[in-house]
Amino acid sequence: MSGTLVTQLQKQSNLKGYKPRVGVFIEGMLASYAFGDSFDVVLDSGTDGVTNSVADDERFDSAAMTNTGFIAGDILSIIGGANDGEYTITAPQEAANAILCNSAGFTTGTGQTWKVTRRFLDTLSSGPNFNLMTKITGGMGTLSNVQLGIPNQELYSNILATYANPENMALQCALYFDDGSAILDAESHQFYEGIISDFPSLNYKTVKFNVDGYDRSLNNVIGELVEEADATANYVLPDLSHGMIKPIIYGDRRSFRNATSNVGITATEWDANTDVNMVPCVALGNDYWLISGHAIKTFSAAAGDKMFAFDEILGRYVELLAGDFTIISNTASGCVVRRNTSRYVDTRYPVSATDQFADVSWANTANLVDNDISTKADVTISNPGEIAHLDLVWPPDDISADVGTKTDARINVRCEGDFDGISANLYFENDPTNLIVSGGAMTYFDTNNKSLGAAFDTTSVKFESLAAGSFDADLYACYLQVQYTAATGREAAMPLFFGGRGRCYGTWVNSRTGTETHADNGGGSAHPGVGTLIENPAGVVESLLRDELSVATANINLDAFNVASNDLSSDVDSFHIVESLPWLELLDEVAFSAKSILHIDADDKFKMVTLVTGNNFTAGGTVKPSSEDIFEFSPENTFVITTGFNDSIWYAGTEYTISAGQYTGATLAAAIGAFSGAITCTYSSTTGKFTLTDVVGLGGVVINWTNGTNVGRFIGFDISANDTIADSSTIVSDFPLWADSFVENPIVENSFSLRKEGDVMTDFTVEYAPDPTAGLTKSTNVTDTTYHSESLKGSWEHNFTRDKTTADSLRDNIKTRKNRKHFECIFKTFLNAINVEMFDIINVRHPILEGIFTEATMNDKKWVVLKLVYNWKSFDVTITAVEA
């Protein structure tokens, strides 16, 4: 997503000769500074100025005035009349639509023409040079500091002297172009914003500033300590809770492992949710526990939200029965649960399944113990009375009296087949009445009570034919659940864990407009906006910024996050934070795991960008590079037609040749429209665009842009596909062009170089699925020896997902970037690149590249921008870009 420039900036930045002006505005100071000539910027203007010498001869009113952005020191100019002249504004926000100029002595008047300007003094001893940088694999981008020096001969230190704490004042840098008319604030491009972090020296000659690119507290951490005030009323905070932070929970932490009803779950869900997937709670005293330091999605047992305890004698998690705890509160301040009764369900999976041949053998019995819901043990019986018998062997029964008292037991089974009680029966414990009943082809769990008195070590499963015919039974998964009441006084040794859904979106996700809407707002019933569970990595990053770092909407590039949320709509994050983390470190990791960059853009806004394979070129948004996307060793000039290069136009099935030579926009338009009478062509020097108009009305005129020498791109059309002009209609070019300009972006002489970047790996492992209290528990691996045959192993972490698809996506992204070294080119260009941003996709054309890639490949090749260096002394921009 490239920066958007207003028409004036688009035009001026591409002119072969231009007058750039750099303005530096420092909040709270009475002067603004320029590098280059001094200049005035018109902030606002009108023709309705009102003064009243009787009421206040220093006050100036105008209904048309928007004075919220004025500062003391800005200049009010009244043009004509008795008050003609310039006045320094001393109270810029005297009232809405009113300012004060001390000692102005205005006479009474109405309908006065006025303007407010800000004067940028030519006193910067150096330009605000800085750079932006990121890695192709993503993470937190860096924005360098800026050093500025202001000569002090006229004692600018006097201006500072009135400010006790000049540090932390915001500094904004903007680019203007002097086109001979008034320089308007609306025609500026802010390219940097930071805060003054230090004055390394202030002497009689110079005032020097150090400016920090992050308008944030760099030392801030994410995570709030649990303190005594958080303890349950009339109780002290339990010792082990001191030093812990209030848990922060993202994603779906529900688990099926202790489910008693799991109708309709899929193999994928089973795989994702039979793991240990809980969040440790923090004891608050009197068996109250803090689930999170924020609101979570409304706790719903019916929806699968659960509470667990860790039984330290058993050494495993056990489910707290739904009626045995109460959610005390679930607000922005946190979610608190109370354990009412110490009663649990312990779940066990079989350690083996063995066929006990009766009449027919069960096949694939190992599939009953592989914890894979998609594989099955199966059998077919054919004659009435035939029985197929297998035994499930459970782990030893270790619920002793020290643990508690067993109160119930049951078997759960996921199965399907012909055991409908007419064709055949499937039953347990050698008891033909202990039936699993099938409605036919089943894909759900059924439950079967197990006698508490029966031995827990082995369970027999029998499939018996009742009628003539061939009948099947398929068993996909079985598990045993034992309910027990913990021995008295064991609660303290059974800490609680939360297995449910975490933080949800606030209202900030609603009603966001831009290039795209947010993936979690308006994406159907599962993504209604506010209240939707935050699992999308773009949502997670934005939530961390807003909910944990209190970043305001004004400092978030909403459009970029909207686009990123759609780019990442297949990724599912699920993690929790239970220890304080530096925010930069955390967001760097989250962004890297999401294959995205996060950086501070020129407007001091957090911006997230995901590199998506196959994305179009950025500036033009086109499949083929538009002129705006191209950086060219020898760029074309506007309106120059060269034989065999750009001298043809095809329309209505005929190719016409435009005479070579230099044109103006108007003469070139006339030449293009002069051939057959089928179309006319006009050019607007205001918009910089050409318009083609059908004048024959014969069913639409096809304009063929695909011919190699067509003029399409050179008059600003997107040539990714042909255009058709409907009868009596028009089409307008997509990209503006003006005379005396470069068509493509120029590459500065002798500035181009090429190198190869990065590491080479052939074996890629990503570890993922964080454990509730320990490290990562799963891994996914792939090898790629397409470019190198050696085994070169690399391992990375995805600390924020339990989803294999998400982990695979990160793994494959790393593989794409590291399975070989990629070419990286570095070159300088001019201020035409002022709108280029990190991760933009550009096209680079240079003889060196042509020699390596061939011209055809070079002309379509995508490069990803990784670094931008702005030099405001030489007015150039150095771009580092790597092969996409």
Next chain:
Amino acid sequence: MSTNAIFTKVGAANSPLTLPKGRFYPVNEPLSPRQIIGKTGGGQVKIADVGDPEQFFPIVINRVSKTFRDNLLAFLADSLVNYSQNTFTFTDEESTAYTVRLWSTRTIDFPAVKGSLYNIRLVLRKEIT
């Protein structure tokens, strides 16, 4: 009609101060365009015009009287001029007036030469507004 150059600052000592002689040949008036020139690989140029050109007026007059030297020093030292701090008007031999500022930024040195006379060396810079 060619006349000697004049320094003028209303209210300042000895203003207007007419130079006793014309500037010595060659009379230089160097002009420094404030432009940054860039070239593309293909040789096309891109010009950044960062401001008005700087024009300088080196004043070279040899063998002037002590009286004029003293008058000139008094003019430059007057608080209304105060050397480089404030601008004054330089009217050249063709009667063209320029707003200028003393640009001999470090040292003013009018060496004495034979005959109790003095050589004048000054650099003036046309003010950019």
